[in-house]
Amino acid sequence: MRQGVRVSIHPLFVLSALAACVAHMALHVAILFLCVLLHELGHAAVARALGYKVAVIQLLPFGGVVKLANGDLGCVPRHEALVAIAGPVVNLGLGWLGLTLAASGVSSSESYRAWVTLNLWLAVFNLLPCLPLDGGRLWRSSRSRSVGYARATEGAYRMGFVIAALLMALGVIAFFAGRPHLGALVLGLFLAVSASQGLRDLRVDLVRFLDAKRRRSEPVARARSLVARMDTPIRHVVRQFAPDRVHMVYVLDDEDRVVDIVEEWEIAEAVFSGKWDTPVGELSNPGVVDVSKL
Incomplete structure (x- = not known):
């Protein structure tokens, strides 16, 4: 019930x-x-x-x-x-x-x-297409599969600054035109403060997303391949993680050879351990991979 x-x-x-x-x-x-x-x-x-x-x-x-x-x-x-x-x-x-x-x-x-x-x-x-508004969630849901959850979220918050600036500019123009519109100024300020707070909390939001993604089990999921050099920080890799996808990260050496494949769960565990700036190469066991046999 x-x-x-x-x-x-x-x-x-x-x-x-x-x-x-x-x-x-x-x-x-x-x-x-x-x-x-x-x-x-x-x-x-x-x-x-x-x-x-x-x-x-x-x-x-x-x-x-x-x-x-x-x-x-x-x-x-x-x-x-x-x-x-x-x-x-x-x-x-x-x-x-x-x-x-x-x-x-x-x-x-x-x-x-x-x-x-x-x-x-x-x-x-x-x-309006910015977070934390509903339009921003529509924006994020339409882009998160292609650019990753974190990047889509960041883009929706940054759009909030643009819309906030337009609203506050409208409020100022209305004031000098003799028709003050306090609502436009207040709403613009609200969106700007919300966007600023959202960007500051983006890392926490990403951890929450990864945790929910880890707990959500699907019998079959689409794979999404990413390529990263060994010295790429984990924080740059995890920003590309998208919903409804299982990620396989191909790790390249200085000669652009695939030396290992790091799975999504390995990177997620590193994030949960606070290893945001750890190079993705430290999660791998280097040894040139024969891609033709994968």
């Missing part, structure tokens, strides 16, 4: 809501709270349907996050994409429902207009 999903509200979310109520925006706060909650429940519902256990839904000042108790979505790009798109789809559906009801004459009140506007805004904003 499935248990319900626990919802946690961050203290800053409560403070932001109280501040908005003081500013006579209680209606918008209530609608935004409901929209964000339904958005996160959309993520949680798809995650549970795919076999993941949802630990908690946490509502934050700038949105929310679904935390899983088991597994790592980054290990299965298709799952990550499905869970990521679920939230914006919920908001688009709710916005369409509001437009339909308004068009049918059921109501055209301020609450309906706010409902439609906030749902559409949440959908569009969350589809």
Whole structure:
């Protein structure tokens, strides 16, 4: 029997809501709270349907996050994409429902207009192609198989700096145009801080990915070959590791001859031991390999 999903509200979310109520925006706060909650429940519902256990839904000042108790979505790009798109789809559906009801004459009140506007805004904003937004997860899931999980994650965070700069520039332009837009500045700052934090935690994220990848057993998996010189640090090799693939690293000597083949699990164990800067050659048993016999 499935248990319900626990919802946690961050203290800053409560403070932001109280501040908005003081500013006579209680209606918008209530609608935004409901929209964000339904958005996160959309993520949680798809995650549970795919076999993941949802630990908690946490509502934050700038949105929310679904935390899983088991597994790592980054290990299965298709799952990550499905869970990521679920939230914006919920908001688009709710916005369409509001437009339909308004068009049918059921109501055209301020609450309906706010409902439609906030749902559409949440959908569009969350589809921006940068982490930690849903669009960034779609970006990563589409590229992680080809460039590796770490590189795809880094690219999505760096895109966050670009979008943050555009939003803050828009806020500045709006200010000098006599139409101040504090929201653009705040959201730009949020994305910049999130991207900076994400890049600092990238190594921890990569270890978590490798650990989940190690624990995820597949009866049959596709192999992916990499080539590295003996003096290449392990941190450069592991950045190329992709989900849904088992990696075999061909180690080359100074004469570009294959001297050994290092398996994925060997490199992962080295990472778990903190040997990020150890040359991959130290994991091998040098001796020229006859590639034609492999």
